[in-house]
Amino acid sequence: MTRPPRPYMKCNLCGGLAIIRMPQHRLNLCEEHFDQWVLKMVQRAIERHSMFRPHERVLVAVSGGKDSLALWDILTRLGYQTEGVYIHLGITHEDYSDVSQAQVEAFAVERGLSYQVVDVGATYGQTVPDLRNTGRGKHLCAVCGLVKRHVMNRIAYEGGYDAIATGHQLDDEAAILLQNTLHWRAGYLQRQGPVLPSTHPRLARKVKPLCTLYERETAAYALMRGIEFVEQECPYAVRATSIFIKHILNQLENRSPGTKRQFYDGLVRGRASGELVFSAPDIDDEPALAPDDYQTCPRCGQPTLSPGLCAFCRLWEPAP
Secondary structure, three states: OOOOOOOOOOOOOOOOOOOOEEEOEEEEEOOOHHHHHHHHHHHHHHHHOOOOOOEEEEEEEEEOHHHHHHHHHHHOOOOOOEEEEEEEEOOHHHHHHHHHHHHHHHHHHHOOOOOEEHHHHHHHOOHHHHHHHHHHOOOOOHHHHHHHHHHHHHHHHHHOOEEEEOOHHHHHHHHHHHHHHHOOOOHHHHOOOEEEEOOOOOOOOOOOOOOOOOHHHHHHHHHHHOOOOOOOOOOOHOOOOOHHOOOOOOOHHOOOHHHHHHHHHHHHHHHOOOOOOOOOOOOOOOOOOOHHOOOOOOOOOOOOOOOOOHHHHHHOOOOO
8 A cells, every 4th residue: 555645844935845844933934935034033133132233344253163154154145244253272172173263264265255263372372271281271161251252352352343243043042041040140141132232442242143043943044055064062062061951941942832932032021121130240351331440451451340460361370
């Protein structure tokens, strides 16, 4: 007996073959309409949160992964003025940093895009993994984040960029939000959102244009556009708490599609309406203060709340 052919998934807009099912939106889309939908969602997020305007210059932080390369591709197609920056952290496990840099360079060259590379080891004398040996890099992921923020701020300031765009998508944002909520990290909750405004001329505005897209949607976009990316996760993030948090959120999402979006949108809407108010953050390099509240690091010239060297420059000092 011959089995009847399995019905294919239809696009809700044209009835053609759908390539993706998005239950949280109750939407199935074909390749053409999914492409249009992604561009529309990103453009809407940019305009809704006043991330940047067409005449402004945007520095795109690219890692070689699907999210950051998809972001760069989308912003370019939308007509924004972009330049990429890759920060080589010196991770030698399976040539992770070298492979990632090669992927970024291949992407940029193929599309005729401008980019620059900052080699942490060559620029500062030690790689991020080397910092473990100084006694100041025990929490390597936190140290890595500090290094990347400092470098991005420096490049943005020196290059006259109006904003720094990162490839954080909705899964990332929901995981960060849940982790900070579980520990009631009020300072971090105060800072989290689609836009982190500039509070000092040397601290660039940070924006997350992919904040309304799920990770599987950015992955589908990258595959659809033929974007080659590094699939390997950072070897130091294998046991990261964020991965476990994402697993929990995926379980919730499977049972109730749209959970991640509702969770994150609640934070964004609550802060915008004033219903959610958190205490001021206590973070060395980017607190929500006025420019006059900052001191200047005598070594790098970046603003800081700490007397003397900023947190970044203290990383390279010998352990006490």
